[in-house]
Amino acid sequence: MNSMNENDVMMLKTPFHSRIEAACEINLWGNWMGYTTPDAYFDVELEYFAVRSTTGVFDLSPMNKYRISGPDAADFLDRMMTRNMHKLAIDRVAYVVWCNDAGQLMDDGTVFRLAENEYRLCSYARANDWLHWCSLGFDVTITDETAEVAALAVQGPTSCSTLTAMGLEGLQELKPFDIRNYSFDGEILSVSRTGFTGDLGYELWITPSKAEDLWDRLFEAGKPFLIKPFGSHALDIARIETGFVQAGVDFVMAQDLIRPGRSRSPLEMGLSWLVDFEKTHFNGRRSLLKERETGSRYRFAILDVDGNKPADHSFILKGDKQVGNVTSAAWCPTAKSNVAFAQIEMPYGEVGEELTAEIYYERELHWTRVLAPCRVLDGPVFNPGRRRQTPAVAF
Amino acid sequence: MTNYDVIVVGGGHNGLICANYLAKSGKKVLVLETRDAPGGCAATSEIHPGFKVSSCAQWLDLLNPSVIQELNLKEHGLEFAAENLITIGLNSEGNHVFLSHDSVDGKNISDEDKSSYINFKVKMLKYAKLLNKVFESRAPKLVEHNWTDRITLAKIALGMKLLGKEDMNDFMRLILINIYDVMEEFFENPHLKALISFDGVLGGYMGPRSPNTVFNFLYKLVGETYGYQGSSQIKGGMGALGESLSASAEDAGVEIRLNSRVAKINKTGSRVSGITLDDGEIINSDIIVSNADPFTTFNNLLGLRNIEAGMARRVTQIRRKSGTAKLHLALDTAPSFVGLDADQMGQRLIIAPDMNYIERAFNAVKYSEYSHKPAIDISISSLNDEELAPAGKHVLSAIVQYAPYEPEGGWDSHRDIFAKSIIDLIEQYAPGISNSILSYQLVTPKDLESNYGMTGGQWHHVEMTLDQVLMMRPFPGASQYGVDVDGLYLCGAGTHPGGSLIGLAGKNAATEIIKRGSEA
Numbered sequence: 075m076n077s078m079n080e081n082d083v084m085m086l087k088t089p090f091h092s093r094i095e096a097a098c099e100i101n102l103w104g105n106w107m108g109y110t111t112p113d114a115y116f117d118v119e120l121e122y123f124a125v126r127s128t129t130g131v132f133d134l135s136p137m138n139k140y141r142i143s144g145p146d147a148a149d150f151l152d153r154m155m156t157r158n159m160h161k162l163a164i165d166r167v168a169y170v171v172w173c174n175d176a177g178q179l180m181d182d183g184t185v186f187r188l189a190e191n192e193y194r195l196c197s198y199a200r201a202n203d204w205l206h207w208c209s210l211g212f213d214v215t216i217t218d219e220t221a222e223v224a225a226l227a228v229q230g231p232t233s234c235s236t237l238t239a240m241g242l243e244g245l246q247e248l249k250p251f252d253i254r255n256y257s258f259d260g261e262i263l264s265v266s267r268t269g270f271t272g273d274l275g276y277e278l279w280i281t282p283s284k285a286e287d288l289w290d291r292l293f294e295a296g297k298p299f300l301i302k303p304f305g306s307h308a309l310d311i312a313r314i315e316t317g318f319v320q321a322g323v324d325f326v327m328a329q330d331l332i333r334p335g336r337s338r339s340p341l342e343m344g345l346s347w348l349v350d351f352e353k354t355h356f357n358g359r360r361s362l363l364k365e366r367e368t369g370s371r372y373r374f375a376i377l378d379v380d381g382n383k384p385a386d387h388s389f390i391l392k393g394d395k396q397v398g399n400v401t402s403a404a405w406c407p408t409a410k411s412n413v414a415f416a417q418i419e420m421p422y423g424e425v426g427e428e429l430t431a432e433i434y435y436e437r438e439l440h441w442t443r444v445l446a447p448c449r450v451l452d453g454p455v456f457n458p459g460r461r462r463q464t465p466a467v468a469f
Numbered sequence: 470m471t472n473y474d475v476i477v478v479g480g481g482h483n484g485l486i487c488a489n490y491l492a493k494s495g496k497k498v499l500v501l502e503t504r505d506a507p508g509g510c511a512a513t514s515e516i517h518p519g520f521k522v523s524s525c526a527q528w529l530d531l532l533n534p535s536v537i538q539e540l541n542l543k544e545h546g547l548e549f550a551a552e553n554l555i556t557i558g559l560n561s562e563g564n565h566v567f568l569s570h571d572s573v574d575g576k577n578i579s580d581e582d583k584s585s586y587i588n589f590k591v592k593m594l595k596y597a598k599l600l601n602k603v604f605e606s607r608a609p610k611l612v613e614h615n616w617t618d619r620i621t622l623a624k625i626a627l628g629m630k631l632l633g634k635e636d637m638n639d640f641m642r643l644i645l646i647n648i649y650d651v652m653e654e655f656f657e658n659p660h661l662k663a664l665i666s667f668d669g670v671l672g673g674y675m676g677p678r679s680p681n682t683v684f685n686f687l688y689k690l691v692g693e694t695y696g697y698q699g700s701s702q703i704k705g706g707m708g709a710l711g712e713s714l715s716a717s718a719e720d721a722g723v724e725i726r727l728n729s730r731v732a733k734i735n736k737t738g739s740r741v742s743g744i745t746l747d748d749g750e751i752i753n754s755d756i757i758v759s760n761a762d763p764f765t766t767f768n769n770l771l772g773l774r775n776i777e778a779g780m781a782r783r784v785t786q787i788r789r790k791s792g793t794a795k796l797h798l799a800l801d802t803a804p805s806f807v808g809l810d811a812d813q814m815g816q817r818l819i820i821a822p823d824m825n826y827i828e829r830a831f832n833a834v835k836y837s838e839y840s841h842k843p844a845i846d847i848s849i850s851s852l853n854d855e856e857l858a859p860a861g862k863h864v865l866s867a868i869v870q871y872a873p874y875e876p877e878g879g880w881d882s883h884r885d886i887f888a889k890s891i892i893d894l895i896e897q898y899a900p901g902i903s904n905s906i907l908s909y910q911l912v913t914p915k916d917l918e919s920n921y922g923m924t925g926g927q928w929h930h931v932e933m934t935l936d937q938v939l940m941m942r943p944f945p946g947a948s949q950y951g952v953d954v955d956g957l958y959l960c961g962a963g964t965h966p967g968g969s970l971i972g973l974a975g976k977n978a979a980t981e982i983i984k985r986g987s988e989a
Contacts, residue, residue, distance in 0.1 A: 146774075149774065150774075153774055153778070154778065174778075174779055175777035175778065175779040175780060175946075175953060204778070207778050207779065207781060207782040208778040208781075210773045210774075210778070210781040210782065210784075210785055211768075211772055211773030211774035211775075211781060212774055354737065354738050355736075355738070355739075355775060357777055357778045357779075358777070359738075359739060360739035360777070360953060360954075360955070363738075363739065
C-alpha cells in the first residue's frame with residue numbers, strides 16, 4: 075500500500091496511466107482520491123454516446139478496495155451492511171450501503187464474494203478505520219488492496235461482443251452481478267457483470283503488472299465495436315440518467331460531517347430496498363427502526379425538469395416555499411430528459427407531485443433565474459432491458 | 470415468559486443499592502452474583518484459619534450518607550469498628566507525620582506547613598463540594614436540551630461562580646495539573662507532601678506527576694463533605710457492608726442469587742431479553758442492569774459484534790489499567806511499629822517518605838514490573854476489631870502501589886519475591902514483624918480481576934481521569950446509565966460518578982431507570 079493519505083493532492087497514477095495519458099487528447103485531468111484521472115478524453119458527449127451506443131472504457135483503479143477474509147468474514151459484513159450478506163453466493167456481487175451507529179449513511183459500495191471466506195469491498199471513501207472498528211469481536215483480516223488491483227469498467231451495448239472477441243468465451247452467460255475468472259497471460263482476469271452506467275457492462279480486475287497489456291488487447295479487440303475510453307464527466311451523465319446516487323455528492327458521508335443534521339439515512343436516500351430489517355442486528359438498525367416508526371426527515375426524489383437547463387444546485391419549491399434542493403443534475407441525451415436528484419423535506423416529494431426548480435444559470439456574465447416546473451418520477455429515466463438480459467445480447 | 474421486571478447482573482455494592490431502590494419503586498428485581506457472598510469489593514475473607522481481612526476494599530470514606538440512611542443500613546447490621554482515623558506517615562526512625570482532616574503534626578513539620586495545611590484543606594473542600602453537586606444526579610449531557618441536565622449544569626456554573634474569582638481560577642488551573650506541583654506550591658516538608666499526594670494516586674495508574682491526580686485527590690475528599698473526617702473501618706470487615714446491603718435489599722423484596730455467574734446478556738433485535746447463566750439457565754427480563762464493569766458488560770456479556778460498531782470502538786478504548794495490589798498478613802503477635810503506640814497503630818499507616826519515592830515506585834509498572842520499594846497503605850484492622858483474629862493475634866492488610874497487571878513470565882514466578890520485598894519494607898518500620906507472620910496472601914491486579922471481575926484490576930472499573938468522568942464516563946453515549954441497547958443499563962463504578970464504595974452510581978442508575986419507566 076502506498077503511504078498517501080491526502081486525498082486532495084493528485085500525486086498518484088493508476089496502472090493504466092501510460093495508455094490513458096496517450097488517449098487523453100484534451101488533457102482534462104481530475105483528482106480521484108489522490109489519483110490523476112481523466113475528466114474527459116476528447117469530448118464528453120461523444121464519450122457518453124460510446125457508453126450508450128457502443129463500448130466505453132473507464133479506469134476505476136482508484137476505487138478503494140479492501141480484501142476481507144477469515145472465518146467470520148460473512149458475519150462481519152452482515153453486521154456492517156444493511157443488507158443480508160449471508161445471502162451472497164460465491165462469485166456474486168452485491169451493491170451495499172453502510173451506516174454509523176445513528177443509522178446515517180457512511181458510504182456505498184460493492185461487495186464481491188470471491189470464495190467461501192473471501193470478500194472484496196469496493197468503497198468510494200477510504201474505510202480503513204471504520205472497517206477496523208467494525209472488525210472488533212470478529213475473526214477477520216482486512217487488507218487494503220487498492221493499489222494491488224487494477225480495474226477497468228467496460229460498458230455499453232457492444233461490451234460483451236468486445237470482450238468475447240478478446241477471448242473471454244462464454245461471457246454472454248454471465249448474469250448481472252456474476253463473477254467469472256479467466257486466464258490472462260498466466261494471471262487471473264476476474265470479470266464481473268457490474269457497472270455504474272445502467273447499461274450492459276462488465277468490470278475487469280487484474281494485477282497491475284498486466285494492466286497495460288489488458289488495455290492494449292481490449293482496445294484492439296474492441297476496434298470493430300467502436301470502443302472508446304470515457305472520463306468521469308461522461309460517467310456522471312450516465313449514472314444520473316440511470317438513477318445511481320453518488321456518495322459525497324448526493325449525500326455527505328456521515329464520518330465527514332461537521333454540522334449536525336446534514337447526514338442522510340438510507341431510508342432518506344431512496345435506498346430502503348437495501349435495508350433488511352429482518353436481520354436481528356446490523357449497524358444502525360436500532361436508529362433506522364426508530365426512523366421507520368417516527369418518520370424520515372427527507373425524501374430522495376428523481377425529478378423530470380421542464381426545459382433543457384440542467385438544474386444544478388437548484389432550490390426546489392412547492393408554491394413559494396422552499397422544500398428541497400438538487401444534489402445532481404444533467405441533461406440526459408438518450409432519455410432526452412432533464413433529470414435532477416433532489417432532497418425533499420417530508421412530506422413533500424411523493425411520486426407524481428408537481429414542484430418547481432429554481433434554476434440559476436449564467437450566459438456571458440449575465441445571471442438568469444428560471445422557475446422550471448418539474449415532477450417527481452417513479453424511477454430512473456434510463457433502464458434498458460439489455461442491462462439485465464442473459465445471455466447478453468450481441469450488438 | 471418474563472418473571473422479573475429487572476435483572477441486575479452482579480451483586481456488588483452498586484448492584485445491591487440499585488436493586489434496592491428499584492424494588493422500593495415496586496419492581497420485581499433479581500440480583501445475580503458470581504461470588505458466594507454479596508457486596509463485590511465490599512468483601513471479607515479468611516486468609517488463615519481464624520484470620521479475617523477486608524479482602525478487597527479496605528477503608529470506607531466515601532459511602533454516601535443518603536444511601537446509608539435511605540436503605541437503613543445500620544438497622545441491617547452495618548457497624549463501624551473505627552471512625553475518623555487519622556493518617557500517619559511512617560518514618561523508620563519514629564519521626565512520623567500525623568495527618569487529620571483539619572491539622573497536621575510531627576517533629577519536622579514547620580508552623581508554616583501547619584497553617585498551609587489548613588488553607589489547603591479549606592480550598593480543596595470547596596472544590597470537593599463543587600464536584601459533589603454533580604455527583605448526586607446523572608451526568609449532564611451538554612448538547613441535548615433537557616431540563617434535568619440543564620439544572621445540573623446550572624448548579625455547577627453557579628457553584629463555580631460562588632467560589633469567587635480567585636478560587637475559581639485556581640480550580641480551573643489546579644484540576645488540570647498534577648498533585649506534585651500542587652504540593653510544591655503549598656508545602657515544604659517532603660514527607661508531608663508525599664503523604665497528601667498519595668491520596669491523589671491511590672487506586673490509579675498514575676504517579677504524583679501524572680495528570681488527573683488532583684481530580685483523584687478531590688474525588689476521595691468528597692467523603693469529607695459527607696461528614697467523614699478520615700477513613701473508617703467496618704466491623705466484621707468490609708464484607709459486613711455487603712451483608713447489610715444484601716439484607717436491606719432482601720427486605721425491600723429483592724431476590725438475590727449467589728454463586729450464579731452470568732455468562733451472557735441476551736439480545737433480541739435492538740433490545741435485551743434476559744441473561745444466560747454459565748450453567749445454561751436462561752432468565753428473561755426486559756430490563757437488565759449491569760453492575761459488571763463496562764468492558765466486561767459489552768465485550769464479554771453482550772459481545773462487541775452484537776453492539777453498534779462505534780460503541781464497540783469506545784468500549785475497547787476505555788482506559789482501565791491499575792497499578793494496585795494488596796497484601797494480607799496473618800500475625801502471630803501484635804506488631805510493633807517504631808514510635809507508635811497501640812492506638813496509633815490502629816490508624817491508617819502510610820509508607821511513602823517523599824514524592825519522588827512514589828514517582829519511582831510508579832516507574833516500574835510502566836514497564837510491567839513491580840516496585841521493589843512500593844508506596845503502602847496499611848490497616849492493622851484487628852486492633853480495632855477483635856473479631857478479625859484470634860485473641861492476641863492480628864491481621865494486617867496493605868494496599869500496595871505499584872504492581873503491574875502481570876509481570877513478564879506471569880505472577881507465579883514473581884509472587885513470592887514481590888510479597889517478600891513488601892514484607893522487608895514493612896520490617897524497616899516494624900522490626901520483627903517478619904518473624905510473626907503465620908501466612909500471607911498477595912492479591913495482584915490480575916487476582917482482583919479474576920476474583921472481583923474488575924477488568925485490569927482497576928477498582929474504579931474505568932480509570933478516574935478527566936477524559937473518563939462526568940458525561941464521558943464510561944464513554945460518551947453511555948453516560949446516563951442507559952446505552953444504545955434498549956433495556957440495558959449500567960450501574961457500576963464505571964459509571965458516573967465513579968467507584969470507591971460511594972454507592973451513588975447504583976442509586977443514580979435506579980433513579981434514571983425509574984424515571985424512564987416503560988419507555989425504556
